[in-house]
Amino acid sequence: MKKIDMIVKAPHFYTMVGEGLGYVTGKAMLVNEGKILGFVDESQCDKEYTADEVLELDHHAVMPGFIDGHMHTACNVMRGLAQDTNNWMMYGLQPFDNAVVNEERDAGSEVAIIEAIKAGTTTIGDYESNMDNVCRFIEKIGVRGNITQTIRAAKVRVYKPGELYEFDDELGEKSLNRNIELYDKWHNKADGRIRILFGPQGADFVSPEMLLKIQRIAKERNTKIHMHVQQGDRETYQIVKRYGKRPTAFLEELGLLDSSLIAVHLTDCNDEETRTIAKSGASMIVNPASIGIIDGIVCPSLVFQEAGGNVALGSDQAPGNNCHNIIHEMKNVCMFNKLKYQNPEIMPAWKALRMATIEGAKAVGVDDIVGSLEPGKQADFIAIDLNYPSMLPVYTYPMRNIIPNLVYSARGQEVALSVVNGRVIMKDQKILTIDENESLEKIKKYPDEIGKRAAKEFFEIHGTNAVFMEEDKL
Numbered sequence: 001m002k003k004i005d006m007i008v009k010a011p012h013f014y015t016m017v018g019e020g021l022g023y024v025t026g027k028a029m030l031v032n033e034g035k036i037l038g039f040v041d042e043s044q045c046d047k048e049y050t051a052d053e054v055l056e057l058d059h060h061a062v063m064p065g066f067i068d069g070h071m072h073t074a075c076n077v078m079r080g081l082a083q084d085t086n087n088w089m090m091y092g093l094q095p096f097d098n099a100v101v102n103e104e105r106d107a108g109s110e111v112a113i114i115e116a117i118k119a120g121t122t123t124i125g126d127y128e129s130n131m132d133n134v135c136r137f138i139e140k141i142g143v144r145g146n147i148t149q150t151i152r153a154a155k156v157r158v159y160k161p162g163e164l165y166e167f168d169d170e171l172g173e174k175s176l177n178r179n180i181e182l183y184d185k186w187h188n189k190a191d192g193r194i195r196i197l198f199g200p201q202g203a204d205f206v207s208p209e210m211l212l213k214i215q216r217i218a219k220e221r222n223t224k225i226h227m228h229v230q231q232g233d234r235e236t237y238q239i240v241k242r243y244g245k246r247p248t249a250f251l252e253e254l255g256l257l258d259s260s261l262i263a264v265h266l267t268d269c270n271d272e273e274t275r276t277i278a279k280s281g282a283s284m285i286v287n288p289a290s291i292g293i294i295d296g297i298v299c300p301s302l303v304f305q306e307a308g309g310n311v312a313l314g315s316d317q318a319p320g321n322n323c324h325n326i327i328h329e330m331k332n333v334c335m336f337n338k339l340k341y342q343n344p345e346i347m348p349a350w351k352a353l354r355m356a357t358i359e360g361a362k363a364v365g366v367d368d369i370v371g372s373l374e375p376g377k378q379a380d381f382i383a384i385d386l387n388y389p390s391m392l393p394v395y396t397y398p399m400r401n402i403i404p405n406l407v408y409s410a411r412g413q414e415v416a417l418s419v420v421n422g423r424v425i426m427k428d429q430k431i432l433t434i435d436e437n438e439s440l441e442k443i444k445k446y447p448d449e450i451g452k453r454a455a456k457e458f459f460e461i462h463g464t465n466a467v468f469m470e471e472d473k474l
Contacts, residue, residue, distance in 0.1 A: 001050050006031035006422055009042060010057040010383065012402060016064055016358040016372035021350055021403065029062065031379040034191070034422035038375040053424075060383040060416060061402050063353070064371055065122025066326040067360035069146075069285035070226075070264050070314030074128040076115075077108030077446060079318035085464035087161060088294040089234070093319050094158045095461060099453035104446045106133045110439035112324045116315070117143055118429055119325040119412030122380045122420050125285070125314060125364055127199055127226060129175065131182055139190040142425040142433045144380060146364050147186065148199035148226040149179035151214060153206045158461065161234075164241060165204065172210050176217075183221060191421055195223065195366070197262070202228040203247050204238035208254055219260055224365050229263035229277070232295060236268045248273035257282050262364055264314070266304070267297050274300040278309030283363035286355075288332035289323075290316030298340045301333065301355075302347060312360035313352075326356050330407045349407035383417035390414060 008029040015022030028045040030037035040048065075093075077100060082092030105128070113124055113134075124143055126134055129150040138145040153172030154165035183196040198218040200206045206214075218225050230236060230247040239247045248269060251257050257280035264285045266274055277284070286301035301311045313333060315324040330352035337347040354360075361371025370380045386394050386402065390409040395401040406414070418426035425433050459466050468474045 001048060004030055004032040004037065004049055004051050005034075006053045006055065006379070007045060007049060007051040008055045008057065008062060008381070009045070010055075010060050010062045012061040012386075013039070013373060014061060014063040014353070014403070015374060016354060017374050021353060022372070023400070029373065029381075031422045034379055036373055036375055036377050036379050055383075055417070055424075057383045057417070059387045060385055061406075062373070062381055062383050064357040064361075064373055065144075065380040065382050065418060065420065066120045066356045067123045067125070067312055067364060067366070067371065068116055068121045068315050068324065068326050069125040069262070069312030069360055069364045070287055070316055071112065071116070071124060071126045071324060072128055072317035073109035073112035073124070073126050073134065073324070074105035074130070075108065075317040075319050076112035076324070077104045077443060077450070079108075080322055082319040082465070083293055083322070084468075087463070088320060090158050090160075091461050091463040092294070092465070095457040096319070096450065096454045098156070098158070098457065099450050102130050102133075104450060105130065106137075107439070107443045107446060108318075109134045110137055111443050112318065113137065113141060113143065114431060114436050114439060116324040116326075117141070117418055117426050117431065118415065119327055120382045120384075120415040120418065121324070121326055122382065122418055123361070123364075123366060123370060125226075125312075129178075132185070135182070135186045135189075135194055138194060140434060141431065142420050142423055143193070144366075144370065144420055145190075145194045146197060146226075146366060147182070147194060148197040149175070149182045150199050150201050151175045151179055151206060151210070152201045153210060154201075154204070158457070162237070165238060167207065169207070169210075172206050176210070176214065180217065183223070187221070187223070192369075193421060197224050197226040200225065200227050202231060202235055203251055203256075204235045204242075208243075211254060211256055215256060215260065224260050224262050225256075226262045226264070226364075228265055229261075230268045230273065231265040232267045246273070248276055252276060252280070259283075265291060265299055267291055267295055267299055269300055271300060271303045274303045275307040278304045278307035283310045283312070283365075285312045285314045285363060286333060287314040287316040287321070288329055288336050290314075290321035292332065292336060293322075294320040298336045302337050302341075310359050310363040311355055312363035313355050325412045327406065327410050327412050330356055334407060349404045352407050353403055378420075379422040380420050382415050382419070384410070384414050385416040388414040
């Protein structure tokens, strides 16, 4: 008999191999040295293999772990403070964002990452201005990280509608240098689980010269640019006023549209602009709930896919979206597109699952190692408990209802197991690699002081939520 590290037994595997979901049954999955060896007939498995760890998942569906392509986990310390308001960034988020310090942001990141893992995310696509401690936490907790450091030359303050951002080139250079330092320190570290990307906040937040410099640096290091692109009419206004053209045309003329670019949101793109970006080889991350809540817009991910582009799902940030749960995003990308196009056959559940796994992995540049269950890839997978009420009853004929139930009914608690690099990091909704209660208790001590520091600007701006507070509606 051959000795390996892990045998995974389950009645249902969704491998994502091929154009569909790659459904497999009657098999066992073999894992050794953190990688998938392949599948064997379950009836022959125990005769041919022995393992240090055997996962008996007799009422579960096993599939690749979810990819959360775009997150701002540090914002989690401000969860729920910027919904239901126009001018979300400046009048909703900014008063609190101006008040928060790095220690508090780190506490928010820890809780957001714990939340994401418990809902099935195994690749964290985080994006913020101080990522060293996040990388350290990711290394410890055992999840995979696709990490981006924000690069920004626009001075950080509240800007009134129509006011052009004030640039500080020295600020931009310093943030770029921090991104380079992060790359040098963390890229391919933590057993290869951490990759570092470069993150200009948007075309409106840095100069054209800085954008080209970032592109050159990213390509020299064989990594990608992770950037908000045409993320709203605010960005469009800034670019048109400065350069006389809309953001997509500006980026195309500059030479920024290529396979090194991961474009986030495309909120204000029309269909033709969306096709231009997709055909350039760039990929897209769509954040359905976040943009739905803060802008009331369904981003053009379907048009992007129809033009041949890869699209990942993202949870974005908790002050707008309120959660880091890719199951939530799968449901919303399906539901919002059905409503937008008034067609129930648009964006079926199986397509959303591919966006959360293999297509998402392609979009963010990690499909060489994860996103599907096939030989040679890292063993990043999750198990869904089919005995959970939201997953019952289970049909396998004449159709299987497991994936429709996962996408339209599940909430995240159904994820019973998470494995990264062949290591179990979460079981029965309990993180095994850290004391999660330390993180949950830590974040509770910050809201009172953050609120006191933010209050003056919050009430001076007098946005929607300030009015709600005055009217006793919150």
